[in-house]
Amino acid sequence: MNLITPDPGLLFWMLITFGIVLYILGKYAWKPILKALGERENAITEALDQAEEAKKQMASMQAENEKLLAQARSEREAILREAKEMKESIIAQAKTSADSEGKKMIAHAKENIEREKTAAINDLKNQVASYSIEIAERLVRKKLESNKEQEELVNKAIHDFHLN
Amino acid sequence: MSAKVSCFFYVKVFSLLVLFVTFFNVNAYSQVEQKAETDTAVTTTQEHTEGFNAGKMIMGHIGDEHDWHIIGDFTIPLPCILYSKTKGLDVFLSSNFEPHHGEERKYNGYEMKEGKISLLDYETKEGLLTLVDVKVYDFSITKNVLSLFVSAALLLFVFLTVARSYKTREGKAPKGLQSWLEPLILFVRDDIAKPTLGTNYKRFMPLLLTIFFFIFFGNLLGLIPFFPGGANLTGNIAIPFFLAIVILIVIIFIANKHYWGHIVAMPGVPKWVLIILTPIEILGFVLRPFVLMIRLFANITAGHIIALAFYSLIFIFGAKSVAAGYGVSVVSVLFTVFMFCLDLLVAFLQAFVFTLLSSIYFSSAIEVPEHH
Numbered sequence: 001m002n003l004i005t006p007d008p009g010l011l012f013w014m015l016i017t018f019g020i021v022l023y024i025l026g027k028y029a030w031k032p033i034l035k036a037l038g039e040r041e042n043a044i045t046e047a048l049d050q051a052e053e054a055k056k057q058m059a060s061m062q063a064e065n066e067k068l069l070a071q072a073r074s075e076r077e078a079i080l081r082e083a084k085e086m087k088e089s090i091i092a093q094a095k096t097s098a099d100s101e102g103k104k105m106i107a108h109a110k111e112n113i114e115r116e117k118t119a120a121i122n123d124l125k126n127q128v129a130s131y132s133i134e135i136a137e138r139l140v141r142k143k144l145e146s147n148k149e150q151e152e153l154v155n156k157a158i159h160d161f162h163l164n
Numbered sequence: 165m166s167a168k169v170s171c172f173f174y175v176k177v178f179s180l181l182v183l184f185v186t187f188f189n190v191n192a193y194s195q196v197e198q199k200a201e202t203d204t205a206v207t208t209t210q211e212h213t214e215g216f217n218a219g220k221m222i223m224g225h226i227g228d229e230h231d232w233h234i235i236g237d238f239t240i241p242l243p244c245i246l247y248s249k250t251k252g253l254d255v256f257l258s259s260n261f262e263p264h265h266g267e268e269r270k271y272n273g274y275e276m277k278e279g280k281i282s283l284l285d286y287e288t289k290e291g292l293l294t295l296v297d298v299k300v301y302d303f304s305i306t307k308n309v310l311s312l313f314v315s316a317a318l319l320l321f322v323f324l325t326v327a328r329s330y331k332t333r334e335g336k337a338p339k340g341l342q343s344w345l346e347p348l349i350l351f352v353r354d355d356i357a358k359p360t361l362g363t364n365y366k367r368f369m370p371l372l373l374t375i376f377f378f379i380f381f382g383n384l385l386g387l388i389p390f391f392p393g394g395a396n397l398t399g400n401i402a403i404p405f406f407l408a409i410v411i412l413i414v415i416i417f418i419a420n421k422h423y424w425g426h427i428v429a430m431p432g433v434p435k436w437v438l439i440i441l442t443p444i445e446i447l448g449f450v451l452r453p454f455v456l457m458i459r460l461f462a463n464i465t466a467g468h469i470i471a472l473a474f475y476s477l478i479f480i481f482g483a484k485s486v487a488a489g490y491g492v493s494v495v496s497v498l499f500t501v502f503m504f505c506l507d508l509l510v511a512f513l514q515a516f517v518f519t520l521l522s523s524i525y526f527s528s529a530i531e532v533p534e535h536h
Contacts, residue, residue, distance in 0.1 A: 006402040026370035029323035036330035
């Protein structure tokens with residue numbers, strides 16, 4: 001019976017001790033501990049959320065980068081294509097212009113040659129005319145001597161002209 | 165990583181402690197026994213033939229004492245604080261009690277028998293001076309009271325230290341004592357208070373934590389067989405009784421109309437049924453904390469009784485033949501180690517169950533009815 005009868009003395013001391021322990025721990029231990037634990041948990045949750053956010057941002061940034069890269073690549077291709085086209089057109093242009101220039105030069109040369117030729121012909125004509133006049137002069141001078149001599153003279157003149 | 169290592173370290177140290185403690189216990193009890201035997205041999209021949217009285221030894225150990233027996237003849241005297249109508253307040257050390265007659269010890273008219281102090285004094289009754297048993301109010305610092313102080317001091321020291329480390333290491337990972345106790349604090353919060361009390365849990369945390377750790381530390385101290393521990397504190401009916409009363413008072417204070425309504429007149433039940441139901445509900449209201457008390461008391465006391473009973477086997481057999489005593493001691497020690505491990509589990513489990521059930525009772529007391 002002793003075993004299951006609460007001892008009043010022990011109960012009294014328990015009341016005092018438990019009261020003190022409950023008060024002190026409640027005020028100076030549980031409150032700061034639970035507060036610190038809650039704060040730490042919040043901080044952890046926040047940090048995790050932030051990390052998630054950062055991850056998402058990274059992903060979006062990466063996608064953007066990818067897009068930019070693709071854009072740059074296509075642009076480069078376009079530029080290259082354009083440059084190639086330009087090169088080809090320049091070459092073609094150069095070719096045609098060189099062609100026409102050549103043709104022009106040839107035509108010019110031909111023209112020159114023609115001009116020289118006509119000048120030369122004219123010159124020749126003039127000379128032939130002057131020689132003819134000279135011959136005619138000499139013929140006229142020697143006419144009186146003899147026919148034979150006249151003939152000889154003409155032949156000689158012609159021969160001279162020819163030689164000339 | 166370091167938390168794991170230190171946890172493992174604790175386990176190792178603790179298991180070594182368990183082994184050490186168990187063997188120490190055997191020595192201590194064998195010396196107690198020797199003394200007891202010589203004492204009984206001197207006093208009565210009848211007891212001598214009976215030899216070792218296991219029941220008496222066990223009851224002595226799980227009960228309360230006015231002085232703390234350490235080893236052999238060495239006991240720590242504790243202060244006796246007594247109050248009676250005839251003698252007023254009396255404070256003296258328990259070592260003043262002189263052995264008087266058999267088990268009784270006397271001092272200054274006080275008589276101590278089986279841990280209880282009584283006072284025989286003369287009182288004038290109907291004009292005559294007669295010898296009567298005067299009521300003594302005993303507020304002595306007994307073994308259990310001292311043990312209570314020790315566990316309270318330990319609680320205060322441990323948790324104020326932990327609280328301080330939360331301040332100095334704010335926002336950082338726990339370390340040392342803090343990392344050892346944080347899981348338990350979180351366990352009480354996340355596995356006891358939150359699931360039962362829901363959003364109201366914050367109000368009850370200080371009480372639940374204090375009760376949990378008070379029981380847990382008390383149980384563990386009771387398992388340490390040498391000086392600061394070894395008292396059957398949480399197994400003494402007064403402690404679970406007090407805690408149960410605290411729970412009951414808290415329930416009475418926080419209970420809402422809904423809760424009282426269900427006890428006094430269960431809604432939706434015919435009037436004549438209430439005649440049976442209301443007394444049952446009222447009984448249940450008192451019975452719940454009562455069962456809390458019985459569960460804690462019985463579990464812890466039973467643990468102590470079984471451990472001590474295994475030791476007693478050694479001396480019971482030893483009284484028949486020394487060889488049998490040594491033979492049985494091997495088995496006894498093994499069993500006691502097993503029981504000790506079981507009691508470590510029980511120490512935690514009972515603290516957990518007490519706190520959990522209290523928390524459930526609180527939640528039912530503040531439950532707000534749902535309207536469908």
